[in-house]
Amino acid sequence: MKKHIFGLLLLFCGSLSAQQSLQSNGELQTAIVNADHSVSINVFAPMAQQIILNGELTANQPQPMVRDTDGIWSYTTAPLISDLYLYWLDIDGVRALDPGNSYVIRDISFLYNYVIVEDNSGLYGTRSVPHGTVESIWYHSDKTNMERRLTVYLPAEYEQSRGKYPVLYLLHGSGGDEQAWIELGRAVQILDNLIAQGKAEPMIVVMPNGNMSEDAAPGYGCKGLVRPNILAEHRMDGFFEECFPEIIHYTDTHYRTLRNSDSRAVAGLSMGGYHSYWLSLNYPDMFGAVGLFSAVYHHGDMPQAVYQNEMEKLGDLQKHKPLYRIYIGNEDFLYMQNVEQRQLLDALQFPYTYTESTGGHQWTNWRHYLVDFVTYLFK
Numbered sequence: 001m002k003k004h005i006f007g008l009l010l011l012f013c014g015s016l017s018a019q020q021s022l023q024s025n026g027e028l029q030t031a032i033v034n035a036d037h038s039v040s041i042n043v044f045a046p047m048a049q050q051i052i053l054n055g056e057l058t059a060n061q062p063q064p065m066v067r068d069t070d071g072i073w074s075y076t077t078a079p080l081i082s083d084l085y086l087y088w089l090d091i092d093g094v095r096a097l098d099p100g101n102s103y104v105i106r107d108i109s110f111l112y113n114y115v116i117v118e119d120n121s122g123l124y125g126t127r128s129v130p131h132g133t134v135e136s137i138w139y140h141s142d143k144t145n146m147e148r149r150l151t152v153y154l155p156a157e158y159e160q161s162r163g164k165y166p167v168l169y170l171l172h173g174s175g176g177d178e179q180a181w182i183e184l185g186r187a188v189q190i191l192d193n194l195i196a197q198g199k200a201e202p203m204i205v206v207m208p209n210g211n212m213s214e215d216a217a218p219g220y221g222c223k224g225l226v227r228p229n230i231l232a233e234h235r236m237d238g239f240f241e242e243c244f245p246e247i248i249h250y251t252d253t254h255y256r257t258l259r260n261s262d263s264r265a266v267a268g269l270s271m272g273g274y275h276s277y278w279l280s281l282n283y284p285d286m287f288g289a290v291g292l293f294s295a296v297y298h299h300g301d302m303p304q305a306v307y308q309n310e311m312e313k314l315g316d317l318q319k320h321k322p323l324y325r326i327y328i329g330n331e332d333f334l335y336m337q338n339v340e341q342r343q344l345l346d347a348l349q350f351p352y353t354y355t356e357s358t359g360g361h362q363w364t365n366w367r368h369y370l371v372d373f374v375t376y377l378f379k
Helices: 002-024 187-196 239-254 271-283 310-317 334-347 363-374
Strands: 039-044 050-057 072-076 083-091 093-096 104-107 110-115 133-143 144-156 167-171 204-208 264-271 289-293 323-329 353-357
Touching: 039 083, 083 363, 104 334, 133 239, 144 187, 144 239, 167 239, 167 271, 187 204, 187 363, 204 239, 239 271, 264 271, 264 363, 271 289, 271 310, 289 363, 323 334, 353 363
Parallel strands: 167 204, 167 264, 264 289, 289 323, 323 353
Antiparallel strands: 039 072, 050 083, 083 093, 083 110, 104 110, 133 144, 144 204
C-alpha cells in the first residue's frame, strides 16, 4: 500500500511539474475549445497505466484517454452545444483533477474541473457589459439565534442610481449553499448579460443558505472546514419557510427594494423548488412570481403546520394570480412527481406555464431555466 501511494504521489508531482514546464513553453494545453466546439483534454502522465475522462464532457459516459509516445494522454470530445461542462479524471483508479486546468469548482463535496463552450453571444461568460456587484453579507436570525450568510447580486446601475428595485429570491438544492447559484449556476453572468441585452429587468437577487442548521457555506461559517453534507438538518422540515420572512425583512431594510408582491419573486431548484412552492402557499401575498426548477413536491408525511391544508392554501394563492412557471427535464428522477403535481393543479384549474426540457436533474437544465424565468419577471 505504501509503495502504491508513493508511486501515485510521484506520478502526480511529476505530471504537475512537467506539465507546468510544458505549458510555460507553450507546448501543452488542455481544456481546449476547438473551432467546432469540441473540447480537447491533454494530460502529461508518463507513469500512468490508464486515464479515464469522466463527467459532462462525455455525457457522463467514462471514456479512456489515449497515450502517445511522450506520455501525453489525450481525448477530444464530439462537438458540444454551448454550456458549462464539469469533468474529472480517473488516473489508475484514483479520482483526480486535470492538473493543467486551474478552473475548479465544488459541487456538494466533490471538486470538478470545468470548461465553458460558447460563442461571443453566450450568457455564461463574462462579456464587455456593465457588471453588477456581488456581496456576501451576514444577517441576524432571531429564530435560529445565528448570524447567517447571504449572497446578494446588485445590478450594475444600483450604485449610481437612487431608484428602488424588484427582488428575486433564488434558492439552491440539497447539498448546495448560498454560493451555488453564483458558482455552478453562473447567475451573475446570466443576469449581467440579460440585463445588458434588455431581456431582463434590472433586479436584486438574494441567494440564502437553505440549510437551517448551518450559518454559511462549508469553510465560511463558524464550524470551520467541515465536510459538505447533502443531508444537513432542517433542510425540508418547515423551518426554512418559517424563518424566511427574516430574510425579506433584512433585504427590504438594507437595500433599496420595491416592497410589494409584484416586485418580488421566488425560484429554486430541487429542494429550493420545494421551498419556493411552500413559501408561495404559506405567504400568498408575498410573491408575484414563482419558478419551480425540477422541484421536489412530496417529502413524506410532514406534520409541520406549513405543510398542512395544501388544497386550501392553493385556492387562496390562486386569488392572487401569481406568475407560476414549472420546469422539469424528461429524464429527471423527479419527473413523475412533477406530472402528479401538475395533475393536482389542473384539477383546481390553477394557472401555470409548463416547460419540459431534455435531460435530468442537472445544472445544465437549471441554468437554462433561470435564463428563461428571469425574462418574464417584473414586466
